[in-house]
Amino acid sequence: MNIVPVKSNKDKRAFLDVVERIYAMDPHYIRPLDVQVEAVFDPASNDFFKHGRAKRFLLQDETGTSLGRVAAFVNEKKAYGFAQPTGGMGFFECIDNRDAAFLLFDAAKEWLKGEGMEAMDGPINFGENDNFWGLLIEGFTSPAFGMQYNPPYYQGFFEDYGFHKYFEQVTNHLDLAKPFPERFWTIASRVVSRPDYSFKHFTLKETEKYVADFVEVYNDAWQYHENFTPMDPDTLRKSLKEAAPFMDEEFIWYAYHKEEPIAFFVMFPDVNQIVRHFRGKMNFFNKLRFVYYKWRHEMTRARVVIMGVKPRYQRLGIESGIFYHLREVVARKPWYKELELSWVGDFNPKMRALHESMGADLGKRHITYRFIFDATKRAEQRAGSIPVDTKYKAE
Numbered sequence: 067m068n069i070v071p072v073k074s075n076k077d078k079r080a081f082l083d084v085v086e087r088i089y090a091m092d093p094h095y096i097r098p099l100d101v102q103v104e105a106v107f108d109p110a111s112n113d114f115f116k117h118g119r120a121k122r123f124l125l126q127d128e129t130g131t132s133l134g135r136v137a138a139f140v141n142e143k144k145a146y147g148f149a150q151p152t153g154g155m156g157f158f159e160c161i162d163n164r165d166a167a168f169l170l171f172d173a174a175k176e177w178l179k180g181e182g183m184e185a186m187d188g189p190i191n192f193g194e195n196d197n198f199w200g201l202l203i204e205g206f207t208s209p210a211f212g213m214q215y216n217p218p219y220y221q222g223f224f225e226d227y228g229f230h231k232y233f234e235q236v237t238n239h240l241d242l243a244k245p246f247p248e249r250f251w252t253i254a255s256r257v258v259s260r261p262d263y264s265f266k267h268f269t270l271k272e273t274e275k276y277v278a279d280f281v282e283v284y285n286d287a288w289q290y291h292e293n294f295t296p297m298d299p300d301t302l303r304k305s306l307k308e309a310a311p312f313m314d315e316e317f318i319w320y321a322y323h324k325e326e327p328i329a330f331f332v333m334f335p336d337v338n339q340i341v342r343h344f345r346g347k348m349n350f351f352n353k354l355r356f357v358y359y360k361w362r363h364e365m366t367r368a369r370v371v372i373m374g375v376k377p378r379y380q381r382l383g384i385e386s387g388i389f390y391h392l393r394e395v396v397a398r399k400p401w402y403k404e405l406e407l408s409w410v411g412d413f414n415p416k417m418r419a420l421h422e423s424m425g426a427d428l429g430k431r432h433i434t435y436r437f438i439f440d441a442t443k444r445a446e447q448r449a450g451s452i453p454v455d456t457k458y459k460a461e
Contacts, residue, residue, distance in 0.1 A: 067133060067166060069173045072122035078104065080124055081157075082346065084132040088159050088217065094208045095215055096338050097346040098198075102308075103157070106192050107137070113301045117142040119181070120192045122157070123173040125166055134160035134167070138174035139192040140181050147293035148185070149447065150438065153178040155188035156198060159216075160223065167223035175439060185438040187232060188224075189214065194301065196371050200235045200409070200432030207430070210369040210406045211338040213237070214432060221433075229435035233449040236418065237408035238426035242396060247425055250386055257387035265391045268318035270310070277302050279320055279327035287374040292413070292450045312337040312360065316395045317368060319388045321375075329375040331388045335365040336406065363401035370407045373417070385420055413449045 072081050082100050089095035107122060109115035120139035124132050137157040145151050155174040160167045178186050191198040197212035201220055209215040257263060268276050277299050284297045306313070312335055321329035340359040344352045359365075375384050396402055407426055410417040411434075438444045 067169055068126050068128075069169060070124045070126055072124060077122075077124060080132045081122055081135050084124070084135050084159055085346075087132070088134075088161065092217070094206060096208055096342040097344075099341060099344070099348050100346045101348055105308075106157075106198075111304070112193060113298055113304065114139075114141060114192050118192065121177050123170065123177075125160070125170050125173075133163070134158070134170050136170040136174050137192070138177045138186065140178065140183060141192070143295040144293055145183065150184035150443070151182055152185040152187060152436070153181065153183035154190045154192065155186045156190045156192070158189050158220070160220070162217070162219050164223060164226065167220075168227055171223075171227050171437075175437070179439060184440065184443075185436055187434060187436050188229070189216075190434060194305075200434045202430060202432050205237070205428070205430030208342070209338060209430075210336045210367065210408060211334070211341065212369075212371075213338075213406075213408055213430070224435050227437065228441075228444065229437045230444075230446045232434050232436040232447060234412040235409040235432040235434065236412070236421075236428065237406060237430040237432070238410075238421045239429040240405040240407065240424060240426050242403055242405065244425065246389075247423065250423055251390070253383040254386035254390035257383045258390050262324055263384075263387065264322045265387060266320050266322070267316045267391070267395075268320070269315050273303070273306060276318075276320065277306070280330055283320075283327050283330050283374050283376055286376045290377070290452050309334055311356070312340075312365070314368075317392070319391060321379075321384050321388055323379065328379040329373075329384045329388065331370070331373045331385070331392070333368050333370045333392075333405070335402075336367040336369050337365065339365045339367060366401055367404045367406060368402055370405055380416070389424070411449065413451045415451065 070077065072078060082103060085097055105111040107120055118139060118141040120137060122137045123135065125134040126132055135157060136155060138153060138155045140153045145153060158170060160170055174186060189198070189201055198214055200214050201224060202214055202216050203221050206218060258265065280302060281297045281299050288294050314335055317333040317335070319331045320327055340356055343355065343359070373385060406429060407421055408430070409432060410421065436447055
């Protein structure tokens, strides 16, 4: 078996197509769109290349048949905020062979060493953590768009190699036919009745206003997260542009105190329910099919991607006020049966408590692992929890 760096167009095609071998017999797997994966490694498309770099590798047998793949990347804005310089690895796929998996891990490790890194987190994405993040260990059902899916045997590979859990990610599901707890709506009614609060949904014609409002809330709300870096507005603009064909403006909400943006909520229809028909290809014919499936309401699930509240407005029920308005939207669109709340880390106890208050049920569990290269320093590290009292830190 040989490690081959991805260089040519043929290599890029092999990198994309290796999943056909890995998941040939898996009825739950949904192949991500090729253009979505390739965009991660395109400096013209991925703003993270402004402050980072990435490398891809294939594992091939003696006949040149691909057995697996991996990518490694360095994000300069994040790498040096830990006890040791830490890079990332992701897009790992491999046949059920321990030696093959270890060769791929070694390739990522050696490249990262050459870039000055002393540890790697994985599997993660060279981008925001709403896509391709974490290793699925529980809930092997069809994934929502952007959510990581993998065979169960990958967990053994990671842990046998020496990766340790850095944090756990939980995805919860809300059955829209199941009523929310009455206490939730009591709080929501109280919040929306206050004259100083207002709630508005996103509109494409006012994209710049809402981008600015998102960045303001995000940078305030995420300031207490470990290794925080401010949101790049260009990254957000590109994400909205990519989502435009399937987004629903009424699924993205903002809360305001007087005129100040204080919270946001972003949810997208689960386009994977359509993408599953395309085997990674978005050609002209599939674009026509996409319009047809969308018209038929093939998307019956929506994924809550992110929610944020400025710290000084937390614990006031602002989230419930957003759901109060969202309830009216969903009632007008009865083909939506389920919401996926994905994902929340074990470092975020406040958001986990919110999921519980809504009566959400466990859907999936992922783990983000860390591997420290020097075995003598390989004490287990865990992501720092977000303080529950950030509201008071901000006051």
